[in-house]
Amino acid sequence: MAASFVISAPASGVGKTTLTLALARAWRNRGLNVQCFKSGPDYIDPAFHAAATGRASVNVDSWAMDRSTIAHLVSRAADADVVLAEGSMGLFDGVATRGVSGTGATADIAEMLGWPVVLVIDPSGQAQTAAAIAAGLRDYRAGVRLAGVVLNRVASPRHEDLVRRALNEAGIKVFGALPRHAEISLPKRHLGLVQAEEQAEIGKLIDEAARFVAEHVDLDAVLHAAGKWSPQAAANGLNVTPPGQRIALARDAAFSFIYPHMLEAWRATGAEIVPFSPLADETPDASADVCWLPGGYPELHAGKLAANTRFRSSLRAFAETRPVHGECGGYMVLGAGLTDADGISHEMAGLLGLETSFAKRRMHLGYRLAALAAPMPGHRPGARLRGHEFHYSTILAQPDTPLAVVHDATGAVIAETGSRRGHATGTFFHLIAEDR
Structure with missing residues (x-):
């Protein structure tokens, strides 16, 4: 014991x-x-x-x-x-x-x-x-x-x-x-x-x-x-569906915010995770069936990400045929532009029309319950996803079709609905679990 x-x-x-x-x-x-x-x-x-x-x-x-x-x-x-x-x-x-x-x-x-x-x-x-x-x-x-x-x-x-x-x-x-x-x-x-x-x-x-x-x-x-x-036997394991069988996962100093239990759950189902570094101008694995960009600190590396044209063009090519999903900072990078703390605007991947600004700081913090209006990798329309949002970026434009109806922990509807366009989806919340 x-x-x-x-x-x-x-x-x-x-x-x-x-x-x-x-x-x-x-x-x-x-x-x-x-x-x-x-x-x-x-x-x-x-x-x-x-x-x-x-x-x-x-x-x-x-x-x-x-x-x-x-x-x-x-x-x-x-x-x-x-x-x-x-x-x-x-x-x-x-x-x-x-x-x-x-x-x-x-x-x-x-x-x-x-x-x-x-x-x-x-x-x-x-x-x-x-x-x-x-x-x-x-x-x-x-x-x-x-x-x-x-x-x-x-x-x-x-x-x-x-x-x-x-x-x-x-x-x-x-x-x-x-x-x-x-x-x-x-x-x-x-x-x-x-x-x-x-x-x-x-x-x-x-x-x-x-x-x-x-x-x-x-x-x-x-x-x-x-x-x-001493641990008690659990009736069920994690209720997590992986976003794909072979997952290209952005992983470096700009993309590192993903809950460890999510990665473990993906692997437990037999999914393969293939990391790549956008900061090193690397591309998602060509044999992957989905690309996932977690959160992190893209606002600290916006200039480098904008300059890494190989990464951005490969991401756009990937999204022509396969799903790409971004969480928080990853969502921001999938958007059209990101304004850093100095007020300098940087071109992002452009898979979504989202524009965000770190120069206009406002804290967004709290639990989120999202009811999906459309599918996202690993989750069907109507799925209820539980997550958490924590960032200081302000939305300047979020023109695409909303991905979900999102509520905070009190049940109030919030504006950070996420977006979808073609094979690209994104949310400001980090996924923790799906309701059973």
Whole structure:
């Protein structure tokens, strides 16, 4: 049975990812097999988890996935000694309207799987109040068990003592306290952390974080407080249909946002994935029967993509006879033009009439439920797809036939309908699952 728990916090930006990576590497350095998961719709953190553990990490999401799908995904931890699920936002933060098995809150996963919570608390600008916050989170929902807390960014020994005393009086275990340590801060950009694959020194950074956390956190006490978990048999596997048998997948620094469980599900059905790099002016495999452009950071590479005429012309030729689909950034590249942050317009593939601007920034964030009005690769008309949208680009023009009727988590219709023209389709949301 594996020692299992959830890493969460009262809010975003408190240090969940750094602590998760540090604990994972520290226990791996002890010779333990560590399996990580990510609660919620985040396509960046799982790559960091894999870098820390040497094992692939996947997302589990209570809004988009049913219990059987989640059980199937976590069963990969059957041979692990330690299981860590990193939360999103604050412990109880989710959407107002329940989805398939919950609201998307980290607490849903903790309660569903029976994994206790290790809470990361940043007591900057407070002292005893940190204990009141931790106690409130402990008592808010009966089915969620708090194992204890790790304090992060403690200002001084006196500050630590004040917070520790208050937490002890509240009956909350303190596993350790981390003083401020700028050297283990992970670089960020507008959609979150800079991707693991873009950081040449990521291994050294995780090693330093592991050393630092092992010095200040009682790792044995954390393991002792963890839940003892073994996977339950899932009635069904993933409900995912691959977009084709042989899939040409854009994969580089501009196209890297795709959920790992989707790729695994495609492969599990026997589909072949053939990656290519648009940034290197490569072309989709000529023998592929579908081309898929995931999201990423095309706005940071718009000039290079526009200059790579071999890539763009081959994509147009591919779309004459076979389907091409783009998600978010991939959708933008399938469009007519992309305006970067400096206001410079760049010609894109032109398979769709979509025009977007990163110069006119506005955040689009949230779960999406789409009812397809037309087919897209792997999905029939009428299919209900669950996904998540997160970008800062503004639509200047979306003239093509809408691909779907898209609602947010409250049921409100949104303008980002996706588009279709000929064999080309695109959406602003990243696909997580199809309703069973």
